[in-house]
Amino acid sequence: MTRPAIFLAFLCLLTGRAGAEQLTISLSTGQIMVDSTFTGDTVTLFGVIERDAATISRATGYQIVVVLRGPPETVVARRKDRIALVWVNSASETIVEAPSFYALNTSGELSDVSTDPLLARYQIGFDNIQFTYENRAVANDPAAAEFRRAFVRLKEKEGLYTERPASVSFIGATDNVFQSAMWIPANAPDGRYAVEVFLFSGNVLLAREEGELNITKVGLEQVMYAAANDHALLYGLACVGLALLTGWLGGVIFRRD
Amino acid sequence: MRAALYRSCVRARRRAQQLTDSDWRCDVVIYLPIAELSVNMFIIFGMGGAVGFLSGLFGVGGGFLLTPLLIFSGIPPVVSVATVATQIAASSSSAALSYWRRRMIDMKLAVVLMIAGAFGTLLGVVVFNALRQLGQLDLIVSVSYVTFLGLIGGLMLSESVRSIINARRGRPAPLRRPGQHSWIHGLPFKMRFKRSKLYVSAIPVVVLGIAIGFLGALLGIGGGFILVPALIYLLRVPTNVVIGTSLIQIVATMSVATMLHAVSSRSVDIVLAVILMVGGVIGAQFGARVGQNIRGDHLRALLALLVLAVGARFLVGLVTPPAELYSLTVLTGGGL
Numbered sequence: 001m002t003r004p005a006i007f008l009a010f011l012c013l014l015t016g017r018a019g020a021e022q023l024t025i026s027l028s029t030g031q032i033m034v035d036s037t038f039t040g041d042t043v044t045l046f047g048v049i050e051r052d053a054a055t056i057s058r059a060t061g062y063q064i065v066v067v068l069r070g071p072p073e074t075v076v077a078r079r080k081d082r083i084a085l086v087w088v089n090s091a092s093e094t095i096v097e098a099p100s101f102y103a104l105n106t107s108g109e110l111s112d113v114s115t116d117p118l119l120a121r122y123q124i125g126f127d128n129i130q131f132t133y134e135n136r137a138v139a140n141d142p143a144a145a146e147f148r149r150a151f152v153r154l155k156e157k158e159g160l161y162t163e164r165p166a167s168v169s170f171i172g173a174t175d176n177v178f179q180s181a182m183w184i185p186a187n188a189p190d191g192r193y194a195v196e197v198f199l200f201s202g203n204v205l206l207a208r209e210e211g212e213l214n215i216t217k218v219g220l221e222q223v224m225y226a227a228a229n230d231h232a233l234l235y236g237l238a239c240v241g242l243a244l245l246t247g248w249l250g251g252v253i254f255r256r257d
Numbered sequence: 258m259r260a261a262l263y264r265s266c267v268r269a270r271r272r273a274q275q276l277t278d279s280d281w282r283c284d285v286v287i288y289l290p291i292a293e294l295s296v297n298m299f300i301i302f303g304m305g306g307a308v309g310f311l312s313g314l315f316g317v318g319g320g321f322l323l324t325p326l327l328i329f330s331g332i333p334p335v336v337s338v339a340t341v342a343t344q345i346a347a348s349s350s351s352a353a354l355s356y357w358r359r360r361m362i363d364m365k366l367a368v369v370l371m372i373a374g375a376f377g378t379l380l381g382v383v384v385f386n387a388l389r390q391l392g393q394l395d396l397i398v399s400v401s402y403v404t405f406l407g408l409i410g411g412l413m414l415s416e417s418v419r420s421i422i423n424a425r426r427g428r429p430a431p432l433r434r435p436g437q438h439s440w441i442h443g444l445p446f447k448m449r450f451k452r453s454k455l456y457v458s459a460i461p462v463v464v465l466g467i468a469i470g471f472l473g474a475l476l477g478i479g480g481g482f483i484l485v486p487a488l489i490y491l492l493r494v495p496t497n498v499v500i501g502t503s504l505i506q507i508v509a510t511m512s513v514a515t516m517l518h519a520v521s522s523r524s525v526d527i528v529l530a531v532i533l534m535v536g537g538v539i540g541a542q543f544g545a546r547v548g549q550n551i552r553g554d555h556l557r558a559l560l561a562l563l564v565l566a567v568g569a570r571f572l573v574g575l576v577t578p579p580a581e582l583y584s585l586t587v588l589t590g591g592g593l
Binding site for chain 1 (some may be wrong): 286287288290291293294295343344346347348349350351352353354355392393395396400508511512515516517518519520523525527528530531534535538539541542575576577578579581582583584585586587588589
């Protein structure tokens, strides 16, 4: 590090103590209801960077990072290989507690936001998500890299993993009120989602704030989902009953003799 | 009703705006609670109807068409297999009812097949879940489809073509002689089935019931297209009771399969099942009407070609290099 850089870092540290920016965030909704017509929904995050008299003005502009993570899931990633003419699932890797959903919105390019070690520490960006594997001692084991890449790629294809640079914008002419829209697709798993907002300036993290979003099935969908999982036997009986009833009705309505 | 439908449609479209760009149709999108994805209701309904039409036309359950169709259209294989079991129970019971009214069922034979079928189904669901855990379910399903559809389709095609040629040449079809016996009729534990005028060993009946139940649970098929020829050619059950009896057996095993899938893999999607059922029951009625105007051997030849085509589709899928080598299976949490 050069001397001016150290000085700058020290200054930031100092100002961080004295009168750092404060982040206040709010989501357009804290709860997304999944009903029979659910085809996805947009959630907008609003945020304010609060400064006081003691806050110095920054030479570099603010960079904002918004991360929305879905509930963790354990997933097996499998690779097909050709065995005697036929393509068969062969090698596999079990990824433990990976985010089922990961949406990253940033105000600029990720390389402009901060340095790699800092991004890695806060798991910002696909390449920085910590993946732990069953039967592997260390997280992000390079031996499982191909499965990690495949996992991220498939999740991207499903629309569950997104990285969108330049998707956080300041409202109007302000330099401290921002918004960011996030798309929740219909296939997003339900559960508790954690939203994290980071405020960077000149590669340094100034503030961090967390929020929460719940995606729940409601109405008939919730009843059916709960029934299928909590009262599997009754649910099965209901399905059979419904099938026989439909069949009987069809036979009666379309009776020809 | 129409207004409510329109309202929900408008709401769905407004929500879907971000995904679809040129959406001028009124798609009734419906969310499947167990499959956890949105589908176009009309497409699924149409699939149910089309398969129902074919099943009414050919007198088969249509599971071997519907399960692959659902899988190819993006419904997870686990949900497809389990839900089609429910759909087949509905369509078969509708057809069984009409055979029941006409007294074209051998109840004793059906009960023996049913009990054996229930055991086979249990076995099938156990294997189904074990294969799912190993990640080899899709492979085994595909290989089984290729094998069975190829075998049955080939046999049916050659039989029907022979009978068409015979009819063209003005030769009468070779009649089945009632006295004809095979090694199967020499087995012990004989049982008398009055309605079928049969006195055969219980062993082939039980084995057949178990095999059909097993395949039904594993592959999401009713197994009618295997059971009917087996009953005719192996056991020499008279053709007038064969279909009714096999339908009763299919209703029973598919009901058991629905129950077991619901309890073990929790993958029966009731919304998907209802759409398929309604489409299937309606389609089957039209199919049965059209089928009455087509000659039996022509019908069998068409069915054979259809069966072979589905088998070939699976074979192609097995041997061509997949576009995507990797796949993900969620074990716990998230979108289970």
